[in-house]
Each structure stands twice: as structure tokens, then as C-alpha cells.
């Protein structure tokens with residue numbers, strides 16, 4: 001393919017610290033070619049592989065994934081937490097999905113790709129390792145493998161599709177002007193993060209009233225600067241009015257938060273009817289919001305790295321807390337928490353990881369509303385961890401663990417990409433409840 005231009009996040013570090021999390025928490029789908037390659041590697045019990053079940057599972061017509069061990073770990077993960085394919089045949093022999101994680105690449109223009117990272121990796125959350133920008137050559141190599149043979153020039157995600165103007169589409173250079181403005185608004189640390197997000201939500205409402213057939217290039221830059229100033233004046237400082245979200249918003253929010261808290265491993269998939277009934281019962285309790293919050297399985301690697309959310313070792317259930325316990329202030333507006341979440345938002349914006357193909361083909365505006373909703377979701381999950389250990393305030397580890405848990409599903413859980421799930425976000429915005437959720441759970 002022709003030389004691909006990479007847009008790398010400028011504020012993120014990463015390298016792998018072998019926590020083994022991705023080899024336990026992710027179900028790795030492989031291509032037919034990767035299946036043939038692994039079969040040719042001829043794995044036997046002498047390699048430490050259990051022969052109790054095949055190393056590759058069929059999951060549909062011409063669809064396959066790596067099998068898992070009884071404890072949920074990938075069939076190729078050894079007792080030291082290392083990959084057997086990597087050890088025996090070298091890194092290039094691993095499935096592409098394993099090589100790419102935690103990177104995610106998205107079309108960003110003609111022969112251009114934007115690189116983002118998945119915060120389900122604890123090393124990404126903690127910003128460990130060398131800067132991503134210094135790893136251009138390695139990421140470029142991976143990106144070529146990802147787009148090999150299927151590179152085509154994508155149109156940018158639409159800006160919005162709202163009445164009375166209908167679908168608003170920009171060119172790639174103009175689309176990047178929108179991204180640059182969003183990134184600048186998130187980076188403005190003269191006010192706390194929740195205020196910056198509120199300003200952007202006001203900004204989106206103004207943009208939604210405009211059409212962009214004639215507002216292009218330098219004119220668009222002037223327009224974006226005017227809209228940013230207007231949104232800043234609407235919320236000039238940290239003195240944020242706090243409104244409790246209304247009842248319907250709280251029901252929708254709990255249902256969305258429950259989806260983000262889910263951690264579907266191979267062990268759960270194997271659970272069958274009993275597991276499905278338990279999930280149904282949990283969904284009912286999330287709808288009513290009465291009584292105790294059902295147990296939610298936090299990933300073992302998240303618990304290992306950030307501390308268990310529960311005293312019970314092994315299965316790490318989070319529970320035993322009443323829904324009402326989470327509706328009081330938990331000291332969420334702190335600079336260390338803001339710094340972490342600011343980096344998260346900027347990586348998602350710079351990596352085009354919140355709209356278009358990365359987010360169920362949503363528009364720039366709807367995609368950002370969904371991304372803004374991650375703030376109260378992460379803070380709600382952090383409150384749950386704090387409440388579980390009897391603390392009256394969240395700490396950084398609570399937020400780090402909750403970010404890793406929620407981002408595992410962000411853009412990847414099919415349940416969050418259904419029409420009804422996407423519509424919930426739109427409805428929360430139309431009911432002016434997104435801002436209430438942000439302010440309420442920021443406290």
C-alpha cells in the first residue's frame with residue numbers, strides 16, 4: 001500500500017507490563033488464515049496445552065476464536081503469564097488482534113490513520129512506558145498489517161443529522177478543525193474537567209443549529225472560535241449549578257452504567273441459562289434502582305493492578321451497596337482524577353475513537369455526547385468501589401479501575417451499539433439530563 005500517515009496521540013505513554021489482562025479478558029476472533037497458521041503450529045500436550053478441547057473454537061459460519069482454559073485465560077497463556085505462540089514462534093506469528101492491542105486505528109483522511117488506545121489496558125490507564133509518539137515505526141508497521149489489502153479512502157464521520165438541516169458533512173480538513181477545537185476545549189485546565197465537558201455540551205447544541213455547506217476553511221475556524229467563546233461565557237468558572245437528574249434519566253443512566261460495568265469473559269459465556277437468568281434479574285434491579293446493587297464481576301487483572309473492589313478474593317464481586325448509597329457527594333473533583341480523565345478524553349478525540357466507524361457510525365455530535373456520558377459512568381462505578389469498602393470519597397485507584405472497566409466496553413460491546421442504546425444517549429441529551437448527570441456525579 002502507499003505510505004500511510006499516522007496521527008498519534010501526543011499525551012500518552014505505553015508499553016506492555018505483562019499483566020496478562022488482555023489474554024484473560026478478551027475473546028480473540030481470528031481470521032481463516034490465522035486459523036490455518038495456528039493449526040500448522042501443531043500444538044500438543046508437550047507444549048503445556050490441555051488437549052481437553054480444541055485450541056480454536058468455531059463461533060459461526062467461517063468465524064473462529066481462540067479457546068480459553070478453565071480459569072478463563074487464553075489457551076495459549078502459560079503459567080508465567082506469557083504467550084506460548086510468542087515464545088515458540090515469535091511475535092509475528094500471533095493473531096493480529098493480539099499484536100495490535102491496546103492500539104486502535106481509525107481512518108483520518110486520504111492515506112491517513114488516527115491512532116488511539118484502549119484504556120482497558122492497565123498500563124494505558126497508568127500512562128506507563130515510553131511516549132506513543134516515539135513508537136511511530138512499530139505502530140506504522142502494525143497499521144499496514146491492519147489495512148493490508150483493504151485500504152480505501154473513507155469519508156469523515158458526519159457532523160450531525162438534525163432537523164431542520166439534515167445530514168451535515170465536512171471535508172477531512174474541516175473535520176480535523178472540529179477535532180482540534182474539541183481537543184483544545186478539553187485541554188483548557190483553567191477550569192475543572194466537568195466544566196470543560198459542560199461547555200462542550202453547550203458547544204454541541206450551537207453547532208447542531210448550523211449547516212456547513214458554506215462555512216468552510218478559514219470561515220469555519222472563525223465560526224468555531226465564536227461558538228467556543230459563547231459556550232465559555234455560558235459557564236465561565238467552576239461555580240457549577242448542581243441538579244439531580246430526574247427519575248427517567250436515572251433509570252436510563254443505571255441501565256447504561258450496568259452495560260459498561262459488564263465484564264463478559266469466556267467463563268461467563270460458558271455459563272449458559274443460569275448466567276443469562278442472573279443477568280436478567282440484575283437488569284430488573286438496575287431498572288428499579290431499589291435495594292442493593294447486584295454483584296458485578298470486575299476483571300481479575302483490574303483488581304490485581306488497582307486493588308480489589310471487595311474483600312472477597314478470587315471472584316471479585318462488587319455488591320452489597322444500596323443504589324441510594326451512591327447518590328451523595330464522593331469528592332470526585334480532584335486534580336489527579338481530572339488529569340487522568342483529561343488524558344482519556346484527549347486520546348479518544350485525537351484518535352477519532354468516539355464517532356464514525358469507531359463508535360457504531362455515530363455522528364461527531366452524538367459520538368461526543370456518548371463520550372461525555374463516560375464521565376458520570378466512570379464516577380458512578382468509582383463511587384461503587386469506594387462505597388464497597390466503606391470510604392466516603394473516591395480515590396485515584398477507584399477511578400483508574402472504573403475507567404479500565406468501562407472502556408473495555410466503550411465502542412466494542414454490541415449491546416451499546418443497538419439503536420435503543422444509542423437512542424438513550426440522544427434522549428438524555430434532549431431532556432437536558434446529560435448535564436445534570438455530569439454535574440451530579442462529579443461531586
Ligand code: SF4
Nearest residue numbers: 016017019020022121
Ligand atoms: S492488558 Fe496491557 S499491560 Fe496487560 S498484558 Fe495486555 S497489553 Fe500488556
